[in-house]
Amino acid sequence: MSGGVDSAVAAARAAEAGYDVTGVHLALSRNPQTYRSGARGCCTLEDARDARRAADVIGIPFYVWDMADRFHADVVDDFVAEYAAGRTPNPCLRCNEKIKFAAVLDRALALGFDAVVTGHHARLGADGLLRRSVDLGKDQSYVLAVLTREQLAHSIFPLGDSTKAQVREEAARRDLAVAEKPDSHDICFIADGDTRGFLHSRLGGTPGDIVDATTGEVVGTHEGAYAYTVGQRRGLDLRRPAADGKPRYVLSITPVTNTVTVGPAEALEVDRVHGERPVWTAGEVPSSEIDCEVQLRAHGEPVRAGVRVDSDRLVAELHRPVRGIAAGQAVVAYRPDPAGDIVLGSATITTAERAGAPA
Amino acid sequence: MAYLDHAATTPMLPEALDAYAATARELGNASSLHAPGRHARRRVEESRERIAAALGARPSEVIFTSGGTESDNLAVKGIFWARRAAEPARTRIIASAVEHHAVLDSVEWLAREEGARVTWLPVDGLGRMEVDALRASLDEYGDEVAFATAMWANNEVGTVQPVAELAQICAAHGVPLHTDAIQAVSQVPVDFAGSGAAALTVTGHKLGGPIGVGALVLGRDIECTPLLHGGGQERDVRSGTLDVPGIVAFATAVEIAVKGRAEYAARVGEIRDALIAGVRQAVPDAILNGDPVDRLPGNAHFSFPGCEGDALLLLLDAQGIACSTGSACSAGVAQPSHVLLAMGADDDRARSSLRFTLGHTSTLAEVDAVVAALPAAVERARRAGAVRAARV
Ligand SMILES: Cc1ncc(COP(=O)(O)O)c(C=O)c1O
Numbered sequence: 001m002s003g004g005v006d007s008a009v010a011a012a013r014a015a016e017a018g019y020d021v022t023g024v025h026l027a028l029s030r031n032p033q034t035y036r037s038g039a040r041g042c043c044t045l046e047d048a049r050d051a052r053r054a055a056d057v058i059g060i061p062f063y064v065w066d067m068a069d070r071f072h073a074d075v076v077d078d079f080v081a082e083y084a085a086g087r088t089p090n091p092c093l094r095c096n097e098k099i100k101f102a103a104v105l106d107r108a109l110a111l112g113f114d115a116v117v118t119g120h121h122a123r124l125g126a127d128g129l130l131r132r133s134v135d136l137g138k139d140q141s142y143v144l145a146v147l148t149r150e151q152l153a154h155s156i157f158p159l160g161d162s163t164k165a166q167v168r169e170e171a172a173r174r175d176l177a178v179a180e181k182p183d184s185h186d187i188c189f190i191a192d193g194d195t196r197g198f199l200h201s202r203l204g205g206t207p208g209d210i211v212d213a214t215t216g217e218v219v220g221t222h223e224g225a226y227a228y229t230v231g232q233r234r235g236l237d238l239r240r241p242a243a244d245g246k247p248r249y250v251l252s253i254t255p256v257t258n259t260v261t262v263g264p265a266e267a268l269e270v271d272r273v274h275g276e277r278p279v280w281t282a283g284e285v286p287s288s289e290i291d292c293e294v295q296l297r298a299h300g301e302p303v304r305a306g307v308r309v310d311s312d313r314l315v316a317e318l319h320r321p322v323r324g325i326a327a328g329q330a331v332v333a334y335r336p337d338p339a340g341d342i343v344l345g346s347a348t349i350t351t352a353e354r355a356g357a358p359a
Numbered sequence: 360m361a362y363l364d365h366a367a368t369t370p371m372l373p374e375a376l377d378a379y380a381a382t383a384r385e386l387g388n389a390s391s392l393h394a395p396g397r398h399a400r401r402r403v404e405e406s407r408e409r410i411a412a413a414l415g416a417r418p419s420e421v422i423f424t425s426g427g428t429e430s431d432n433l434a435v436k437g438i439f440w441a442r443r444a445a446e447p448a449r450t451r452i453i454a455s456a457v458e459h460h461a462v463l464d465s466v467e468w469l470a471r472e473e474g475a476r477v478t479w480l481p482v483d484g485l486g487r488m489e490v491d492a493l494r495a496s497l498d499e500y501g502d503e504v505a506f507a508t509a510m511w512a513n514n515e516v517g518t519v520q521p522v523a524e525l526a527q528i529c530a531a532h533g534v535p536l537h538t539d540a541i542q543a544v545s546q547v548p549v550d551f552a553g554s555g556a557a558a559l560t561v562t563g564h565k566l567g568g569p570i571g572v573g574a575l576v577l578g579r580d581i582e583c584t585p586l587l588h589g590g591g592q593e594r595d596v597r598s599g600t601l602d603v604p605g606i607v608a609f610a611t612a613v614e615i616a617v618k619g620r621a622e623y624a625a626r627v628g629e630i631r632d633a634l635i636a637g638v639r640q641a642v643p644d645a646i647l648n649g650d651p652v653d654r655l656p657g658n659a660h661f662s663f664p665g666c667e668g669d670a671l672l673l674l675l676d677a678q679g680i681a682c683s684t685g686s687a688c689s690a691g692v693a694q695p696s697h698v699l700l701a702m703g704a705d706d707d708r709a710r711s712s713l714r715f716t717l718g719h720t721s722t723l724a725e726v727d728a729v730v731a732a733l734p735a736a737v738e739r740a741r742r743a744g745a746v747r748a749a750r751v
Pocket residue numbers: 366367425426427428429431459461510513514539541542562563564571573
């Protein structure tokens with residue numbers, strides 16, 4: 001129970017469904033004051049209080065579990081290391097993989113509980129398949145797609161059939177004070193939302209070149225390649241306009257040489273994506289290419305693709321090119337379904353390229 | 360429900376509750392000069408006398424406060440400031456390493472904000488303060504010590520301290536001793552004058568009185584700078600309109616607790632001994648922490664190797680058993696107990712501890728409930744502990 005409206009309503013529904021529910025708030029910061037100090041996020045004392053209040057109103061026991069060391073090692077340090085390696089990680093996904101459905105679930109199972117209930121917006125039915133929420137705008141199946149069948153077998157997502165608006169209404173009806181609490185949007189361990197500043201404080205600044213891919217010329221300098229994300233246009237601060245007069249985007253980041261490579265928008269287009277460490281959420285490892293949809297970033301548009309396994313890696317052949325695919329994000333495969341698109345599996349993007357003829 | 364957390368708070372005695380309700384119906388501010396004021400004043404002064412009599416103090420030495428935390432803060436900061444004002448060289452505090460946070464954090468605050476220097480008085484493996492260490496530090500620093508503070512009995516592991524001996528050593532060096540006797544009053548004999556202490560903390564809700572009222576018993580000749588300024592109601596050391604019903608109920612509880620102490624200690628001690636025997640039988644490798652002999656009759660404190668205290672607490676709570684890990688929380692996250700660490704326990708043993716404390720409503724049936732629930736809880740907590748150990 002983060003202290004937000006979703007987990008509060010999820011807990012209330014689980015309790016009402018007859019489960020013997022215990023509320024758990026995760027202490028993720030080693031020093032609660034140093035993280036976020038506003039009303040949102042996952043780590044403040046105020047959030048812990050909100051979560052406790054909700055548990056009291058629902059009438060369930062409530063405990064704070066200290067996961068700060070694990071969270072630091074598996075999520076925060078990983079986040080920094082991924083950026084340092086030129087990739088763009090998704091810390092929420094990592095937190096689900098390593099903390100909520102691993103450290104927390106393991107502890108809960110050992111203590112005699114059967115499952116972890118969360119307020120994620122995704123559907124998980126009796127068939128054991130993970131599906132998108134009915135509220136496509138709030139759907140969180142993307143950040144859950146790292147979960148294995150085994151993890152899903154011990155997970156309950158009571159909110160998947162409701163819209164966020166319905167959840168808020170229900171919270172108000174249940175006298176949960178968090179009904180009107182604003183959604184948290186950014187990364188919970190970055191207090192002010194300033195990811196660049198956070199990375200700078202962790203990684204320091206190492207000036208390097210910004211190189212134009214089309215000419216090979218140095219067109220600017222930067223204070224640390226990690227601060228850039230593939231597809232980024234703003235904040236490049238190039239010394240001179242490109243020869244072709246077109247705007248420049250970040251195409252790639254090369255940590256070894258501390259180089260940021262830029263180029264025109266077309267050069268961002270890719271139609272083949274490679275992913276490592278695939279997880280086949282829906283069960284079977286595909287034996288041949290499957291025709292499905294893939295989502296390549298949180299809140300990204302799904303794209304039709306053929307997905308296959310190639311020596312322990314996932315390869316997605318996109319039916320149309322897309323722009324700005326960053327290594328470190330997840331490629332999630334979905335099978336469209338009237339009862340909610342089904343998550344087939346996911347992998348961490350390593351590379352993406354233009355395989356077909358340029359559009 | 361089995362309630363084994365009387366050291367956190369114990370139910371009000373019926374007599375105290377009745378006294379509270381009766382007095383709360385009466386009108387009057389004890390500082391007012393008119394008839395209702397005089398009536399309230401009389402209630403307060405009678406209460407002061409009853410408490411003084413029960414604790415071996417003079418009525419004028421009893422300063423009412425809002426409870427133990429305030430009394431400890433007042434003693435630590437107030438005596439420090441007053442002593443330093445009188446003799447600027449006296450900026451050192453001698454404090455035992457096992458004090459409650461109300462004392463500990465006040466001392467640390469003075470060190471951080473007021474330039475106090477601190478000598479922490481060590482304890483042995485049973486949690487007993489080392490008398491020789493006090494002697495040695497007074498020999499070394501005697502001239503610069505403002506005051507010393509050493510609790511009468513420890514709230515976590517229940518060890519009763521040699522307070523009179525400590526006070527005698529302090530007195531020989533002209534150093535006042537404050538003692539937090541919150542857990543001691545009602546469980547062991549406490550006599551302020553006889554102890555030789557300069558100041559003593561007591562609170563209502565640990566002995567059958569209400570929460571939010573307590574006292575600092577402050578020797579007549581001990582200077583203490585106030586924390587709260589205002590009407591100067593309590594000897595000019597403490598200001599604030601007095602909580603008349605709270606004070607009357609507090610005095611009622613103190614009187615009953617002290618009068619019935621011997622009988623209480625025998626009865627509760629017997630139940631506690633049954634609990635210790637039962638726990639040892641149920642979990643043979645459980646370790647009893649604290650002094651097995653000089654111990655509060657209501658306290659049983661164990662480490663359960665391989666378990667986390669938090670996990671046990673959760674599992675027992677789910678079985679309707681209320682107990683405590685005994686240690687303070689920061690943002691709800693259990694910290695390893697500073698008391699156990701001071702006793703030389705390692706981090707794991709400190710985190711694996713659970714405190715059961717008994718009181719005037721305790722029964723053998725509650726002991727049976729704990730002993731019955733414990734083996735399964737310990738087994739599960741061990742599994743959870745193993746998961747954690749494997750992953751970190
Ligand atoms: C030894 C000791 N000192 C101080 C306190 C604080 O007293 P109070 O709760 O009245 O503020 C307690 C109890 O919580 C205690 O056990």
